[in-house]
Amino acid sequence: MSTTISSVSQAGLFLFRRLSANAVEFLLLQTNDVTPSARYWVPPKGCLKTDECPIEGALRITEKLTGLTRCDIDTYKKYKYMVRYNHGLEWNDIEYYLAHVHNNNKEIETSRCHCDHKWMNLACACNNMKYIQLKHMAKCYQEIITNNKLGSYTI
Template sequence: MSAKRAAGLVIFRNVNQAVQFLLLQTSYGEHHWTPPKGHVDPGESDWTTALRETNEEAGLTENDLEVFKDVTKTLHYKVNGKPKVVVYWLAKLKNPQKEVTLSDEHQDLKWLPVQQAQDISGYDDMKKLLAEFNEKAQIL
């Protein structure tokens, strides 16, 4: 069985010299918190998907972001017993005051420091990803 593919961006901003990560709360299922991401459409690259989904789910375009294409991580897990692969890239919001516009797929958003972002993400692989990306964000 081939894995369902998804892609997204882990977006951070610097506020008062502190790194904050953007997490969106889904309006479906368990209402979990996640960076903007979504399924790869047929014929679409992971990269194109990440940009499209970020625009659809958060209203942010590539022009709003400084994307670090060399800072990437792929997560492998199961959803309802089926394999899923999600590719994430790290991205910095150029204007920390830029408004995020949620889609109907999400009911809330939070900008959080890494520890709080890890706490509400709930999944060990996402906690590890956030820790690794936070180390990079501190020096970018």
Template sequence: MSALTIKAAGLIVFRRVQDSIQYLLLQASYGDNHWTPPKGLLENGEDFQKAAIRETEEEAGFSSEDLSIKEDFKKTLKYEVRGKPKEVIYWLAELKDPNQPVKLSSEHQCYKWVLLNRACELSKYEDLQETFRQAEYHLLK
């Protein structure tokens, strides 16, 4: 019998400040205190994008009205967590007001707005680093 795939979704939230693109990373308040964009597990009957928006609101305080979701950028990451397959889908989402404050949930202890290189340094996983690079390329093309 194969293990059921864990399904999660998130938004790569960015803002434009002067001539730069800054990405939001949240530091987990558990485990190895890893850095990721806002993301989380799908709830019963929820589709990936609804989960991504809900998790972003829960974890960073940004609702769908605060964000402009880029429907033309969608990235699926597949990897294993504790021996179980996991699938995470990310969309790009621009924060409409770049000065809007982040409201962290208890799941996270810190947040940073960072440029691409720092986002890749903080993201320990190669597939997430590659997702940031593809997002940047998509925004600059």
């Protein structure tokens, strides 16, 4: 059997909030697997609809999974990070965009797809994420944020 490579099939937002100039937290969702030992933490992401633009899909999916709307966040479309993972016999590509949540006190409404959510600093996020590519993405985005390289965004 050979594996197939699909085009981008999923998208998500790597959401952050600023606590101070150099203190940043990332929003991660805990998967809702049957056994607690199998659960892990991920940024919000999901499958794109047919012919859906990845950034529009990421915004739609984020609202569904967290309750955050495009009015709650700035999405930095120039900061896109591709994560590839193996799902059975297929490779899936996920485009993650960096996004800032304006209101640090905004209530997160975790969907039924996830059992919990947490805001985590970089060290905590890296300790709780299962996949090395996600950890690398978090480190890259932390550097972009703390070095003030954000520039323009889309709403």
